[in-house]
Amino acid sequence: xxxxxxxxxxxxxxxxxxxxxxxxxxxxxxxxxxxxxxxxxxxxxxxxxxxxxxxxxxxxxxxxxxxxxxxxxxxxxxxxxxxxxxxxxxxxxxxxxxxxxxxxxxxxxxxxxxxxxxxxxxxxxxxxxxxxxxxxxxxxxxxxxxxxxxxxxxxxxxxxxxxxxxxxxxxxxxxxxxxxxxxxxxxxxxxxxxxxxxxxxxxxxxxxxxxxxxxxxxxxxxxxxxxxxxxxxxxxxxxxxxxxxxxxxxxxxxxxxxxxxxxxxxxxxxxxxxxxxxxxxxxxxxxxxxxxxxxxxxxxxxxxxxxxxxxxxxxxxxxxxxxxxxxxxxxxxxxxxxxxxxxxxxxxxxxxxxxxxxxxxxxxxxxxxxxxxxxxxxxxxxxxxxxxxxxxxxxxxxxxxxxxxxxxxxxxxxxxxxxxxxxxxxxxxxxxxxxxxxxxxxxxxxxxxxxxxxxxxxxxxxxxxxxxxxxxxxxxxx
Amino acid sequence: xxxxxxxxxxxxxxxxxxxxxxxxxxxxxxxxxxxxxxxxxxxxxxxxxxxxxxxxxxxxxxxxxxxxxxxxxxxxxxxxxxxxxxxxxxxxxxxxxxxxxxxxxxxxxxxxxxxxxxxxxxxxxxxxxxxxxxxxxxxxxxxxxxxxxxxxxxxxxxxxxxxxxxxxxxxxxxxxxxxxxxxxxxxxxxxxxxxxxxxxxxxxxxxxxxxxxxxxxxxxxxxxxxxxxxxxxxxxxxxxxxxxxxxxxxxxxxxxxxxxxxxxxxxxxxxxxxxxxxxxxxxxxxxxxxxxxxxxxxxxxxx
Numbered sequence: 001x002x003x004x005x006x007x008x009x010x011x012x013x014x015x016x017x018x019x020x021x022x023x024x025x026x027x028x029x030x031x032x033x034x035x036x037x038x039x040x041x042x043x044x045x046x047x048x049x050x051x052x053x054x055x056x057x058x059x060x061x062x063x064x065x066x067x068x069x070x071x072x073x074x075x076x077x078x079x080x081x082x083x084x085x086x087x088x089x090x091x092x093x094x095x096x097x098x099x100x101x102x103x104x105x106x107x108x109x110x111x112x113x114x115x116x117x118x119x120x121x122x123x124x125x126x127x128x129x130x131x132x133x134x135x136x137x138x139x140x141x142x143x144x145x146x147x148x149x150x151x152x153x154x155x156x157x158x159x160x161x162x163x164x165x166x167x168x169x170x171x172x173x174x175x176x177x178x179x180x181x182x183x184x185x186x187x188x189x190x191x192x193x194x195x196x197x198x199x200x201x202x203x204x205x206x207x208x209x210x211x212x213x214x215x216x217x218x219x220x221x222x223x224x225x226x227x228x229x230x231x232x233x234x235x236x237x238x239x240x241x242x243x244x245x246x247x248x249x250x251x252x253x254x255x256x257x258x259x260x261x262x263x264x265x266x267x268x269x270x271x272x273x274x275x276x277x278x279x280x281x282x283x284x285x286x287x288x289x290x291x292x293x294x295x296x297x298x299x300x301x302x303x304x305x306x307x308x309x310x311x312x313x314x315x316x317x318x319x320x321x322x323x324x325x326x327x328x329x330x331x332x333x334x335x336x337x338x339x340x341x342x343x344x345x346x347x348x349x350x351x352x353x354x355x356x357x358x359x360x361x362x363x364x365x366x367x368x369x370x371x372x373x374x375x376x377x378x379x380x381x382x383x384x385x386x387x388x389x390x391x392x393x394x395x396x397x398x399x400x401x402x403x404x405x406x407x408x409x410x411x412x413x414x415x416x417x418x419x420x421x422x423x424x425x426x427x428x429x430x431x432x433x434x435x436x437x438x439x440x441x442x443x444x445x446x447x448x449x450x451x452x453x454x455x456x457x458x459x460x461x462x463x464x465x466x467x468x469x470x471x472x473x474x475x476x477x478x
Numbered sequence: 479x480x481x482x483x484x485x486x487x488x489x490x491x492x493x494x495x496x497x498x499x500x501x502x503x504x505x506x507x508x509x510x511x512x513x514x515x516x517x518x519x520x521x522x523x524x525x526x527x528x529x530x531x532x533x534x535x536x537x538x539x540x541x542x543x544x545x546x547x548x549x550x551x552x553x554x555x556x557x558x559x560x561x562x563x564x565x566x567x568x569x570x571x572x573x574x575x576x577x578x579x580x581x582x583x584x585x586x587x588x589x590x591x592x593x594x595x596x597x598x599x600x601x602x603x604x605x606x607x608x609x610x611x612x613x614x615x616x617x618x619x620x621x622x623x624x625x626x627x628x629x630x631x632x633x634x635x636x637x638x639x640x641x642x643x644x645x646x647x648x649x650x651x652x653x654x655x656x657x658x659x660x661x662x663x664x665x666x667x668x669x670x671x672x673x674x675x676x677x678x679x680x681x682x683x684x685x686x687x688x689x690x691x692x693x694x695x696x697x698x699x700x701x702x703x704x705x706x707x708x709x710x711x712x713x714x715x716x717x718x719x720x721x722x723x724x725x726x727x728x729x730x731x732x733x734x735x736x737x738x739x740x741x742x743x744x745x746x747x748x749x750x751x752x753x754x755x756x757x758x759x760x761x762x763x764x765x766x767x768x769x770x771x772x773x774x775x776x777x778x779x780x781x
Contacts (some may be wrong), residue, residue, distance in 0.1 A: 006624070006626040006630075043676065184479060184480075185479070186479045186483060189483060190483070190486075281545070295541045413643065417643060418643075441610050452486075452489055452490055453493065454492045456490055459490075460494060460497045460498065460501065463633055463636055463639060464501070464638075464640075464642060465639070465640055465642065466640075467640065468639060469601035
């Protein structure tokens with residue numbers, strides 16, 4: 001049941017009715033039942049894993065709460081993290097490691113006793129695992145008290161708008177909202193609907209349209225020239241932004257309609273002038289999670305190495321981020337590249353600041369534009385690794401872009417034209433939000449007819465040029 | 479709060495409904511005004527075609543049967559309804575529309591050899607959406623797209639989703655620059671196939687029983703119409719790695735007493751690069767040779 005399906009709309013309408021007609025003290029139950037129904041709908045057996053992760057997290061956070069001994073609390077924390085990570089490791093990495101060992105050892109004439117296997121990754125496992133770990137660490141650090149109500153913990157880990165692709169929320173934000181639900185609020189409902197509408201636009205009109213072109217190119221790399229691969233190079237970051245960004249907006253909107261505030265996940269990422277700034281705007285819930293639970297502890301432990309400690313911490317954090325996405329060399333390379341970008345920036349930060357000050361560059365339009373473009377290109381290079389099936393393909397794409405110019409593959413012209421139209425609309429909105437906040441508003445215009453026309457035209461555009469057969473969201477595979 | 483929300487919701491819904499209705503009417507008008515291209519060929523096949531011989535199938539049908547060969551050899555009129563990317567559901571729907579109007583003397587179904595599960599063939603049924611309201615006989619097939627298709631089709635724009643540019647081109651001067659078809663047939667001119675591992679990707683797919691049922695129904699309906707009906711599996715550059723799919727088709731035809739002509743292993747065509755556009759499509763030269771063979775066999779059937 002993807003957000004863009006009719007089934008989801010019907011499901012959500014039923015949830016709204018049941019949720020707001022239930023007494024306040026039972027609303028958590030409505031959401032919990034709805035969340036498990038939503039998840040079971042994908043594949044019932046996966047709900048067992050979800051329940052197991054929830055049970056383990058509940059038991060060990062309660063044990064931590066009841067223990068005063070720091071060392072014992074630490075043991076409970078570590079045990080729960082290991083238990084929660086086990087399914088993720090098994091489903092995401094075991095098959096890859098096993099099959100690599102079979103292939104690797106075969107070359108040496110050694111027989112690996114296990115057969116080659118292929119496992120179906122439970123959807124959302126990477127997301128709810130991180131939420132469970134985050135909660136465990138928060139309880140250990142006494143930033144959040146352990147929730148006594150098992151149903152509220154279960155709801156936090158399984159909350160249906162977030163379970164498949166985030167945003168990766170924190171217990172400190174969500175648990176109090178589940179405990180103390182609020183009655184419907186007109187502004188929140190309208191804001192939620194706006195988020196959903198723009199999210200649908202981003203996914204159906206932009207992401208899935210670009211996806212047709214990018215898929216056609218990446219499925220047949222040897223037969224495409226550098227110009228075509230360059231077009232795919234520029235389009236793919238927009239596709240991912242519109243896909244995950246669109247998903248996040250729908251998730252935030254759905255939660256918002258239910259009166260639950262969820263953190264933002266994207267903030268106009270392509271207007272970032274540095275990679276560090278980019279990562280403060282892109283997939284923010286993952287990055288803040290990694291910052292709090294991986295980067296900060298590591299950089300604290302390595303603080304005696306000063307700047308180099310930061311570099312090591314960055315490299316480790318983004319390698320983990322890469323491996324979190326997928327157990328493949330392409331994502332290791334992706335993480336490595338991000339680590340390198342950010343490390344180089346960290347090492348040259350002073351010089352850059354001095355140069356900007358000396359030549360008064362910081363507020364110059366061309367300098368900002370150039371910085372944003374360079375940031376986009378650097379991110380685009382890393383996305384070639386994310387999109388390619390293997391390292392060989394990724395290097396082939398990058399090599400051909402530089403060495404094999406030629407005529408652009410167009411296919412059906414409407415694909416590129418509609419893609420460019422969609423990207424332009426999203427970027428125009430981001431541009432006005434970034435540089436003219438509070439001006440040129442459409443959805444939030446004071447004038448009601450303008451608002452009504454804006455909503456209506458976006459709906460008509462979705463009907464007219466949206467891709468209704470586009471399928472799932474990219475991040476479901478992670 | 480609910481009242482305010484409801485009123486505003488209704489207001490937006492009303493504006494959307496008006497825009498949807500108006501734009502839908504405009505799109506419909508220009509869609510049916512096209513005089514070339516895929517849209518036009520589907521409209522012609524469903525509503526106007528009256529040829530003695532009708533070819534049904536996907537792109538392989540469309541690019542493999544040359545009209546002049548059949549007209550000259552059999553002395554009958556000919557139209558090729560094959561459409562790129564459209565599978566057995568589209569063909570079954572089209573057959574029902576045609577038979578509602580008239581019964582051709584000969585029907586040839588070029589079976590594309592795919593019983594594998596996959597969304598694509600269902601998604602491609604979107605090519606029939608503009609005809610849903612005016613052709614109730616195709617609804618069974620179109621409804622396979624999703625359980626909500628009839629609800630979605632309350633929208634005026636939805637049947638023309640993503641077709642805006644194609645409709646515009648079909649109504650502008652650019653239309654004249656389009657490569658025109660020859661009684662539905664569109665020749666492929668390139669001579670050297672890019673041999674890809676095309677069929678390897680199909681091996682693991684499970685069987686879609688809807689497709690088997692749809693083929694069964696096509697065969698039953700065509701046979702019952704009293705036309706001379708033949709099912710053909712046209713040539714491939716390399717051997718089909720899911721040959722059992724062809725055997726299923728053969729069995730269905732045998733059970734219905736319909737001739738099944740299998741060219742998938744014909745040594746005249748296998749591994750002959752100069753006859754192919756790509757591994758699954760003959761070029762014009764290959765299509766000419768193949769059409770002559772089919773026409774010759776058809777002559778025996780007719781006499």
